[in-house]
Amino acid sequence: MKNFITTLLVLWIFSVSNAQQTSVIALKYEELEKRIVKEKDKFLVVNFWSTTCAPCVKELPDFMEVNKKYADDPRFKMILVSLDRLVDKERVIKFIKSKNITTEVLLLDDIKRMNTWIPKFEKSWDGNIPVTIFYKNGEKVYFNDGEMDKEKLKDIIVKYL
Template sequence: MNKYLIILSSLFFLACKTENKETQKIEMGKHETVFKHFEKDNDTLYVVNFWATWCAPCVEEMPHFTKANETFKDKKFKMILISLDRSKDFETKMKPFIKDNNIVADTYLLDDNTRMNTWIPLINKQWDGQIPVTAFYKNGKQIGFVPNTLNYETLEQIIKQNL
């Protein structure tokens, strides 16, 4: 009887684990790898926010992105946060910020900030490198670019228009 209870419990645990959606990613990588997460040719709307823990306007707008991520989680929608913090601050600043602010969106730290002049024009030729910046992608193409802070209402409106 004990053996059956253990087997049944194990099967239940595995079933619950496989039912869960994809787990949150918190990774560091080069732009060539990170950008592949949102340059996909599918009908999902990717909201890509470039930010940093040292950027006051970025930190101020983060609750709007967190709220939007929760609001649209059941739609064809994916929030991706790309930190421009220094790589040495990945464990000590960025990860604690994500945890302390209950951020569940996939978050990446770009490990090639010294090559910003290489990848910034790939996001938008008009981008001067200032953050926060938000880009919107769908079907493998950029469909929107906002080179300043966003409030929740504006972010929600852009998302609804493009879902």
């Protein structure tokens, strides 16, 4: 009986640690900026994407695989920033569940001001997605405009982590 209870406890802990997100926080640019600053003690991977962007959806399994590899490293954090519309929030949640997204997903509800906040992230960013920005100690160390494969993602993490 003791082994059975121990097994159940281990399975429960494993399921909680790999749990999918069941809600998505919608935030404005300033709140996202504060979140990025808050994670300044980590190597932070911030991916901007949308459920309607084919290259974004294509790269997500690679991002999840890499995130799983580093998820237990306290120096690492990955955040997916959805640029879907706020009215599509439920679709984003369903997408997260169906695609087994296990990293934090935020919804940037600030599309009307995108010409203001996009250059604050990167002057050369033209607004297309996917885009991935890498931060170390709160400072941007790498900007990737376009789809990333698993090898390039891992190479950047290894270089800066």
